[in-house]
Structures are given as structure tokens and as C-alpha cells.
Amino acid sequence: MTSPLAEVVRAEVAAAGPIPFARFMELALTHPLHGYYTAGPARATREGDFLTAPELHPIFGAALARQVHEAWERLGRPDPFVLREDGAGAGTLGLAIVAGLAADRSGLATALRYLPVELSRERRTECAERFAAAGLAGLLAASAGGEAPDPVRPFAGAVLANEYLDALPVHLVEVRAGALREVVVDVDGDGGFVERLAEPTTPALAARLDTLGIELVDGQRAEICLALAPWADSVAADLGCGLVLVLDYGREAPDLYDRRRMAGTLVTYRGHLADPSPDAPYRDVGERDITAHVDLTTVRALLAARGFPHLGTTTQAELLAGCGLEELLERERARAHDLQAALELRSSVGRLLDPRRLGGFRVLLAGRGIAAEPPLRGLAFRLPGWRG
Numbered sequence: 001m002t003s004p005l006a007e008v009v010r011a012e013v014a015a016a017g018p019i020p021f022a023r024f025m026e027l028a029l030t031h032p033l034h035g036y037y038t039a040g041p042a043r044a045t046r047e048g049d050f051l052t053a054p055e056l057h058p059i060f061g062a063a064l065a066r067q068v069h070e071a072w073e074r075l076g077r078p079d080p081f082v083l084r085e086d087g088a089g090a091g092t093l094g095l096a097i098v099a100g101l102a103a104d105r106s107g108l109a110t111a112l113r114y115l116p117v118e119l120s121r122e123r124r125t126e127c128a129e130r131f132a133a134a135g136l137a138g139l140l141a142a143s144a145g146g147e148a149p150d151p152v153r154p155f156a157g158a159v160l161a162n163e164y165l166d167a168l169p170v171h172l173v174e175v176r177a178g179a180l181r182e183v184v185v186d187v188d189g190d191g192g193f194v195e196r197l198a199e200p201t202t203p204a205l206a207a208r209l210d211t212l213g214i215e216l217v218d219g220q221r222a223e224i225c226l227a228l229a230p231w232a233d234s235v236a237a238d239l240g241c242g243l244v245l246v247l248d249y250g251r252e253a254p255d256l257y258d259r260r261r262m263a264g265t266l267v268t269y270r271g272h273l274a275d276p277s278p279d280a281p282y283r284d285v286g287e288r289d290i291t292a293h294v295d296l297t298t299v300r301a302l303l304a305a306r307g308f309p310h311l312g313t314t315t316q317a318e319l320l321a322g323c324g325l326e327e328l329l330e331r332e333r334a335r336a337h338d339l340q341a342a343l344e345l346r347s348s349v350g351r352l353l354d355p356r357r358l359g360g361f362r363v364l365l366a367g368r369g370i371a372a373e374p375p376l377r378g379l380a381f382r383l384p385g386w387r388g
């Protein structure tokens with residue numbers, strides 16, 4: 001409770017009164033000095049709080065490289081082709097994609113310019129250093145030090161977001177006696193954080209539920225991510241034509257807001273332990289990840305409204321299968337020259353495909369200027385119910 005970030009939150013509440021949970025989450029994750037993602041070590045690592053697919057094994061990036069390559073071909077092989085990665089961390093996925101393209105002898109390997117979008121200055125610097133160390137500095141479309149010029153916008157290319165949208169701040173709402181209420185964060189007499197229910201701070205919350213045709217039941221709590229709209233705006237501003245590829249734990253709105261999920265989907269992570277308890281966000285503020293499932297229905301609608309029609313939705317396991325994971329596994333096996341590497345490869349692929357783990361993540365593809373038929377290779381195995 002005495003972290004510098006907790007002090008920042010207390011000061012803001014003292015000055016402005018109780019703050020929306022979304023503002024609390026924004027401060028906790030992204031405060032410029034003390035935020036979970038801006039301060040401290042890399043979080044998505046074995047030593048950190050959770051492990052993402054790119055950090056698990058480069059075979060994930062090698063498979064995505066094939067999907068990106070296909071999009072490049074369907075666009076008529078533009079050069080340059082800018083790959084913007086949102087929440088790029090230290091560029092692990094970008095490096096694996098570049099390596100995958102080179103291993104496939106794809107012409108995109110030379111046309112690609114990688115544009116990492118990352119909040120943490122440390123991770124941005126690390127990314128630039130890693131590209132330079134790999135002799136790939138020339139592929140960076142922008143760099144932490146500003147040596148590489150920003151790409152001309154709008155560009156032809158792709159926007160990739162792996163486990164990024166779930167990190168955007170969410171408003172928390174609850175229905176009480178038939179009325180929509182919003183969770184705001186207050187400070188009690190002992191300086192501790194307490195939740196209160198208030199009038200919604202913006203009509204956009206009820207409007208989102210209306211648009212989705214969702215009616216929450218009495219006592220139900222839910223998350224609403226208003227930050228999805230500005231994100232979709234930024235995609236549309238950057239991407240003149242190309243592919244949007246979102247990978248995350250997400251659900252369609254009717255499922256996300258189903259009454260089976262009376263407490264919503266908000267969860268915190270610390271030291272690889274998930275904690276969904278209601279007081280968890282208020283413990284170790286700034287040292288704990290806070291995340292919620294992504295509303296895929298809204299992501300799809302926001303992109304479509306900005307000129308990026310839906311190309312398909314599938315699971316990560318199916319996307320990887322469609323991108324030739326089996327064949328990539330053979331290639332990687334031949335390269336794994338010691339037992340440790342071979343075992344790591346095997347266990348990583350198991351986790352990437354396991355439907356209860358990373359394999360069950362949702363993948364949403366949308367695009368402008370990309371033919372939807374025949375289906376993109378990553379959609380070759382999509383479930384019939386997900387067609388649309």
C-alpha cells in the first residue's frame with residue numbers, strides 16, 4: 001500500500017475525488033515513472049509475471065511470418081511493407097518474424113520495415129539494441145533514439161497486436177436494482193483503496209452495451225474497454241492497406257457478458273500466479289499486471305467501421321496449424337542440436353497448441369485491400385461457427 005504508485009493514486013483521488021477504475025488501471029500499468037509496464041524489468045518472461053507465446057519460442061514468430069508473407073503477396077508485394085507491432089516489448093516477436101521470413105527465403109525479408117510501438121523506454125532501447133546486434137538495424141522503421149526516420153503514413157503493411165489489447169484500461173460496471181452503475185476507486189480513512197458504485201462517468205458505457213444488445217443482470221459486473229476505439233482509430237490512421245492481426249484471450253460479446261460470468265473476467269498476475277480476487281488490483285499497486293478478456297465483437301465492428309472488413313476469427317492453435325507449424329517443427333528439430341533445445345521445442349509447441357492454454361487464444365484478422373477468398377492460410381482450419 002505504500003508504493004510510490006499508490007501515493008500517486010491517493011494524490012489524484014485527494015485532488016479529484018474517486019476515480020473510474022479505468023483511470024486507476026491506466027495509472028497502475030502505464031504511469032510514466034511507476035507504472036507496471038513503464039518501470040521495472042520485462043514482465044512477459046520466465047523470470048517475470050507471465051509468459052507470452054513469442055517469449056516461449058521463436059517458432060511462434062516463424063509461423064506468423066508466413067501469415068504476414070501471404071498478406072504481403074495479396075497486397076501485390078509492396079516495398080516497403082511496414083509491420084507495426086503494438087505492445088512490442090523488446091521486439092522478440094519482430095525478430096522471430098524477420099528470422100522466419102529469412103529462413104523461408106521470402107522476398108518480404110528485404111521489403112519489411114519493423115515499427116515497434118511500445119510504452120516502455122527501456123524495452124524500446126533493448127529492441128533497438130537487439131536489432132543492431134543481429135545486424136538488422138536497417139529494418140527498424142523507427143528507433144528509440146530517433147536515428148531511424150518514422151515511416152510515411154499511411155503505409156502498406158500490417159498491424160500486429162499480441163497480448164496487447166487485454167492490457168488497455170477497462171471501465172468496470174455493475175447492475176444494481178436494474179440500473180447501470182460504475183465502479184470508482186476511493187481512498188478510505190486508513191489510506192487503503194475501496195471501490196464504490198457511482199453514476200456512470202460517461203454515457204459511452206451504456207452506449208457500448210446498447211450497441212452490442214447486451215443486458216447485464218442484477219448483480220453482474222463487467223468490463224468495458226473504451227480504449228479500443230482510439231486504438232482502432234490509430235490503426236486506420238497508419239494503415240492505408242494491409243492486415244490487422246490480433247491475438248489475445250478474448251470472447252464474443254454474448255459470451256463475454258453472459259450471466260455465467262457474474263464477476264467479469266478481470267484478473268491480475270504476479271510471479272506467474274493469476275489472482276482474480278476483487279481486492280487483487282489494489283495489492284502491490286504497480287507491481288502486478290491487471291488484465292481483462294478482449295471483446296472481439298467490438299474489435300471487429302470498430303475495424304470494419306474504419307474500412308477494415310473482417311477476414312476471419314480462429315484460435316491460435318488453428319492459426320499455427322494453418323501456417324505450417326508441423327513443417328516448422330521439423331525444421332526447428334533439425335536445428336535443435338542439444339537435448340535441452342529439443343525438449344524446450346517440444347514443450348513449447350505443446351503449450352502453443354494446447355486449447356486450455358495459449359492454443360485457445362483467439363485470433364482476429366481484418367484487412368483493407370486484402371482479398372478474403374481463398375481464405376488466408378491461417379484461417380484454413382477455422383471452426384465453422386467462427387466464419388463471418
Ligand SMILES: C[S@@+](CC[C@H](N)C(=O)[O-])C[C@H]1O[C@@H](n2cnc3c(N)ncnc32)[C@H](O)[C@@H]1O
Nearest residue numbers: 037044052087088089117118119120162163167
Ligand atoms: C502483455 S505484454 C505483451 C508483450 C508482447 N506483445 C508479447 O507478446 O510478448 C503488453 C505490452 O504492451 C505494452 N503496452 C501496454 N500499454 C501500452 C500502450 N498504451 N502503448 C504501448 N505499449 C503498451 C507493455 O509495455 C508490454 O510490453
